[in-house]
Amino acid sequence: MAGLFDSLSIAQSGLTAARIGLDVTGQNIANVNTPGYARRVVSQAERHPLEPGEAGRGVEVVEIRALRDVYIEGRIAREHGGEQYDAALLDGLETVESIVGLPGSSLDARITAFFDAFSELASDVTSMTARDTAVRESQALTTEFAAFAARLAEQRRVADHSIQDAVAELNDLAQSVARLNGRLLSGGGHDAESLRDERAVLLKRMAGLAGVTVVDRGDGAVDVTLGSGHALVVGANAYTMDMAAEPPNGFVSLTIADHDVTGQIGSGRLGGLLRLRDDLLPGYEARLDRLAWDLAAAVNARHAAGFDLDGNPGGPFFTMPATVEGAAAALEVSAAIAADPRLLAAAGSPAPGDNEVARAIAALRDEKVINGGAATATQAWAGLVYHVGSDVRTAESSRETREQIVRQLERLRDQHSAVSLDEEAANLMRYQRSYEANARFFTAIVDTLDILMNMVRR
Amino acid sequence: MRIIYDVLRDGLSAVETAHAQLARAQQQLSSGKRVSGAGDDPLAVQNAIGERASIGAIDAYTKTNEAASAQLALADHVLNGISDKLTSVQVAALSARGDHVQDSARSAAAERIRSLRDAVLADFNTRYRGTYLFGGTRVDQAPYANVGGVWTYQGNSDVVRVDVDRGRQVSITFDGRQIAQGSDPTDLFTVLDELAAAVETGDSDGIEAGMAAVERAFARTQRAIGALGADEQSIDEATFRLASMKRAAETRRASLEDADLVEAATRMSQADTAYRAALAAVSTAERQSLLDYLR
Numbered sequence: 001m002a003g004l005f006d007s008l009s010i011a012q013s014g015l016t017a018a019r020i021g022l023d024v025t026g027q028n029i030a031n032v033n034t035p036g037y038a039r040r041v042v043s044q045a046e047r048h049p050l051e052p053g054e055a056g057r058g059v060e061v062v063e064i065r066a067l068r069d070v071y072i073e074g075r076i077a078r079e080h081g082g083e084q085y086d087a088a089l090l091d092g093l094e095t096v097e098s099i100v101g102l103p104g105s106s107l108d109a110r111i112t113a114f115f116d117a118f119s120e121l122a123s124d125v126t127s128m129t130a131r132d133t134a135v136r137e138s139q140a141l142t143t144e145f146a147a148f149a150a151r152l153a154e155q156r157r158v159a160d161h162s163i164q165d166a167v168a169e170l171n172d173l174a175q176s177v178a179r180l181n182g183r184l185l186s187g188g189g190h191d192a193e194s195l196r197d198e199r200a201v202l203l204k205r206m207a208g209l210a211g212v213t214v215v216d217r218g219d220g221a222v223d224v225t226l227g228s229g230h231a232l233v234v235g236a237n238a239y240t241m242d243m244a245a246e247p248p249n250g251f252v253s254l255t256i257a258d259h260d261v262t263g264q265i266g267s268g269r270l271g272g273l274l275r276l277r278d279d280l281l282p283g284y285e286a287r288l289d290r291l292a293w294d295l296a297a298a299v300n301a302r303h304a305a306g307f308d309l310d311g312n313p314g315g316p317f318f319t320m321p322a323t324v325e326g327a328a329a330a331l332e333v334s335a336a337i338a339a340d341p342r343l344l345a346a347a348g349s350p351a352p353g354d355n356e357v358a359r360a361i362a363a364l365r366d367e368k369v370i371n372g373g374a375a376t377a378t379q380a381w382a383g384l385v386y387h388v389g390s391d392v393r394t395a396e397s398s399r400e401t402r403e404q405i406v407r408q409l410e411r412l413r414d415q416h417s418a419v420s421l422d423e424e425a426a427n428l429m430r431y432q433r434s435y436e437a438n439a440r441f442f443t444a445i446v447d448t449l450d451i452l453m454n455m456v457r458r
Numbered sequence: 459m460r461i462i463y464d465v466l467r468d469g470l471s472a473v474e475t476a477h478a479q480l481a482r483a484q485q486q487l488s489s490g491k492r493v494s495g496a497g498d499d500p501l502a503v504q505n506a507i508g509e510r511a512s513i514g515a516i517d518a519y520t521k522t523n524e525a526a527s528a529q530l531a532l533a534d535h536v537l538n539g540i541s542d543k544l545t546s547v548q549v550a551a552l553s554a555r556g557d558h559v560q561d562s563a564r565s566a567a568a569e570r571i572r573s574l575r576d577a578v579l580a581d582f583n584t585r586y587r588g589t590y591l592f593g594g595t596r597v598d599q600a601p602y603a604n605v606g607g608v609w610t611y612q613g614n615s616d617v618v619r620v621d622v623d624r625g626r627q628v629s630i631t632f633d634g635r636q637i638a639q640g641s642d643p644t645d646l647f648t649v650l651d652e653l654a655a656a657v658e659t660g661d662s663d664g665i666e667a668g669m670a671a672v673e674r675a676f677a678r679t680q681r682a683i684g685a686l687g688a689d690e691q692s693i694d695e696a697t698f699r700l701a702s703m704k705r706a707a708e709t710r711r712a713s714l715e716d717a718d719l720v721e722a723a724t725r726m727s728q729a730d731t732a733y734r735a736a737l738a739a740v741s742t743a744e745r746q747s748l749l750d751y752l753r
Contacts, residue, residue: 097495103506103715112514119518123525123620123630126589126597353589353597353618353631365515366624382507389496389503396497407471414462422748423460 004452006057007445013058014438017044020061021431028419029428036201038066038417040193066193068200072413074214077204079406081211081267086399088272089280092159093392096284099151100385108385110144111295111377113137115365118358121346125355126309131341134358135333142318142331145292149328152285159277160251166270167241167254170209174224174238177202181221182236192220206232211267228264230256251277280391284384285328291370291380293327296320298369299361306345306357314345314357469740476733483726486717493715502714509711515624516704523622523697529630530690532584533591537637537683540581543574544676547650550574551669554657568658575650582634592634594618601634602647609647611635623696628689637678646675 024040031037042064047057100106117137121130180199184192199222206212206224212232215223224233231239241261243252253262262278265271296318303317317337321330337343348356370380485494496503553559554567582592582602589597593613601613615636617629639645644652649671656664 094495094497097497100496102491102493102495103503103711104510108507108510112511116514116518116521119522119621123522124587124589125618127587347595349595349616351595351597351614351616353593353595354616355618355620359619359621362518363621365511365518376511378507378511382504382511385496385507386500386504389498389500392495392497393500407468410464411462411468414464415460418460418462418464420460420462425748 004445004449006054008442008449010056010058011438011442011445013047013060015435015442017042017059017061018431018435018438020064021427022435024064025424025427025431029421029424032419032421032424034197036197036204037419038068038193038197038200039419040064040066064193066196067417068196069413069416070216072409072416073200076406076409076413077207077214078211078267079402079409080204081207081271083399083402083406084208084269085211085267085272085275086395086402088162088269089276090392090395090399092155092273092276093280093388093395095155095158096152096281096388097392099148099155100388103385106381106385107144107148108378108381110137110141111381112365114141115362118362119365121344122355122358122362125346125358126352128341131309131344131346134344134346135338135341138317138333139338142333145288145328145331149285149288149326152281152288153329156249156251156277156281159273159281163254163270163273163277164243164252166209166273167243167252170206170232170270171238171240173202173206173209174232174240177206177222177224177233178236178238181233184220185236207268209268210265210270226256226261226264227266228261230259230261230264232256284388286325287380287384287387289324289327291328291377291384292331293320293324294370294380295364295377296327296331298364298367302357302360302364303345305348307347307350307354308345309342309347309352311347311350311352312343312345314343317344469736469743472736473733473740476729476736480726480729480733483722483729486722487719487726490717490719491715492717506711506714509707509714512707513704513711516700516707519621519623520697520700520704522620523693523700526620526622526628526630527690527693527697529586529591530628530686530693532586533630533632534683534686534690536581536584536591537679537686540578540637541676541679541683543578543581544672544679547571547574547653547672548669548676551653551657551665551672554660555662555665557660559660564657564660568654571650571654571657575647575654578650579647582638589618589631591630592632592637594631594633597631602638602645604647609645609651611638611645622693623700626692626696628692632682637682638675640674640678642671642674644671646672649675 021042021044024042028039043062044059045062047060049056114137117130117134121127121134124130177199180195180202184195184199203212203214203222203224207214210232211227212224213227215225217223217235221235222233223231223235225231232241233239239256242255244255245251246253253260254265255261262274265274297320300316300318300320303314306314308314315336316334319332319334321327334343346358347354348360364377366376368374368376368379370377374380375383482494486492493499493503550567550570554564559567579602583600584591590599590601590613593599593601595616595618596613597618599612601611603610603612611634613634615633617633618631619627619629621627635645638647642649649668652664653668653672655661656668
């Protein structure tokens with residue numbers, strides 16, 4: 001039969017449980033702002049009596065659990081990957097948006113000035129001033145083409161550097177996750193929940209970088225794979241994503257275990273950067289090159305049929321590269337014409353006052369000579385600007401949507417996992433009262449024991 | 459149900475959204491522009507580029523019209539001058555016709571005709587901004603010159619045309635021979651030389667033939683003046699049409715690019731209120747805690 005000393009044991013178990021409750025509450029409050037921290041709760045259970053007629057043996061703390069919702073965490077990671085994809089895309093696109101500028105202050109103004117110059121030349125074809133102006137405006141146009149091409153190329157280089165940084169970070173994160181997996185596979189010790197918190201943060205960062213898929217192995221570890229199925233982490237092992245510079249521009253390709261995954265990363269910051277570097281920016285470059293090439297070819301065709309101020313047949317007005325690719329960067333006004341505007345073949349016949357070619361070049365303003373007759377030069381430029389603007393808008397809209405989704409999912413997760421200071425304040429009071437009551441019970445038993453001992457002494 | 463209010467996530471997000479709207483309204487008001495980048499309204503930006511290109515083309519045509527108009531006005535003046543001089547030639551020749559005219563009077567009339575010939579020659583060799591008006595496209599040398607005692611047309615039969623509007627051209631130089639000779643066997647200067655000689659010698663048949671040739675030259679000049687007048691009218695019409703088109707294009711461009719300042723000011727006021735409300739909401743929500751009541 002239980003005695004008073006057993007009652008002391010009950011009081012002691014209650015004091016211990018209340019103290020642990022206070023500790024857990026304190027831990028929760030201390031980590032209220034810690035990223036990835038899932039609130040801890042104390043699971044208590046009654047210590048059952050060993051013999052009939054006993055009240056019981058007090059209370060015991062069965063476990064301290066971290067409250068996580070693996071399903072929501074997985075969805076947050078997936079959406080976070082998409083959000084980072086859009087953010088990376090938008091960062092790059094907003095730079096391109098500033099490069100294309102606003103109507104009247106960009107390439108469209110140079111194209112208009114170019115045609116204006118030939119229009120003025122047609123009105124006064126023998127004027128050296130008009131010829132000089134036509135040459136200078138043409139040079140200004142080629143300079144603008146080259147500057148725009150250089151800015152796009154620079155954006156691709158920036159994206160490539162960002163890709164390299166992201167891959168290095170992804171590899172570091174994969175190593176860290178594998179290391180944490182290893183510790184959790186070996187039991188994790190008393191800080192298993194802390195390790196899981198830490199790993200959750202790392203996994204979210206990995207998802208943000210490459211939109212990875214996380215598979216719970218059931219043994220405490222997780223496997224991490226790319227969307228394509230290529231593994232980055234398997235248990236305690238990490239697989240490095242390798243980079244190799246590829247010709248002609250030295251941009252890196254990405255491989256995992258010798259498998260090229262460059263085109264297979266469709267989410268996360270890395271996915272956005274790759275889309276920007278390998279799809280959108282080259283698309284803009286191709287449109288710009290086509291515009292520069294077709295415009296120059298149309299001008300050259302008319303110029304070659306003309307005659308200069310001395311009645312000699314005209315050659316090419318623009319010096320063009322061998323291929324359309326790179327035309328915007330390489331286009332130049334013929335060095336001979338730039339040095340001597342008399343060589344500008346503005347006439348349709350050897351008569352010096354003939355202005356037929358100048359008129360024909362000025363008339364290109366309204367002629368659909370770009371993309372096989374699909375657009376005028378200005379329309380082609382406006383089309384490029386529209387595409388950039390449309391891509392910016394799509395990325396903005398997609399990012400806003402994903403932000404809302406992530407925010408909503410985080411609210412759902414927080415309902416389950418986040419620390420509520422109000423709740424912890426209530427717990428604090430509850431465990432404090434519990435401790436006080438257990439302490440009072442302990443004192444009562446000690447007093448009772450004193451009474452008993454005094455009875456024995458008499 | 460546990461409700462968690464995260465100041466950073468929920469509160470600041472609302473503040474940031476309101477602040478972004480405020481900044482956008484401010485930017486529109488200060489710049490006067492509705493769009494600050496292609497992403498704001500891609501279609502509007504695309505159309506605005508098109509409108510600006512149209513305005514650029516209209517400006518170019520307008521400039522061409524101004525230059526062409528000035529050149530045609532000069533040509534008109536010159537051709538009218540030639541007409542007047544040909545009339546004077548007729549008067550001088552008429553004064554020398556008949557048996558009663560004394561030799562001195564015939565000599566004076568012949569001299570007057572030669573003087574008028576030189577004046578007409580100067581008219582045909584008129585230059586504008588360094589180019590000859592009546593040499594066709596051979597604008598670098600005088601249309602008519604006496605080469606080895608023979609009057610020679612040094613121009614050609616082409617003309618310099620300029621575009622005064624889409625699909626509308628006018629000639630700003632002229633085929634001088636078409637006016638000075640036309641389908642006649644000899645040019646006006648040879649005719650005037652022969653007429654002066656006939657007047658000097660009292661050759662009645664020569665005077666009659668010369669006067670008839672001058673009459674035909676006068677008619678050709680009048681036709682040229684008529685054609686030129688039509689071109690001048692064409693330029694005026696084009697200029698009027700271009701001005702009207704430019705006003706319309708400017709209106710469309712402004713509606714695409716420019717901010718409605720009243721609307722922007724209203725939006726800014728609304729955004730300012732929303733921004734203050736978001737700040738107040740965060741501040742209020744952050745102050746409330748059960749901890750305050752447990753002391």
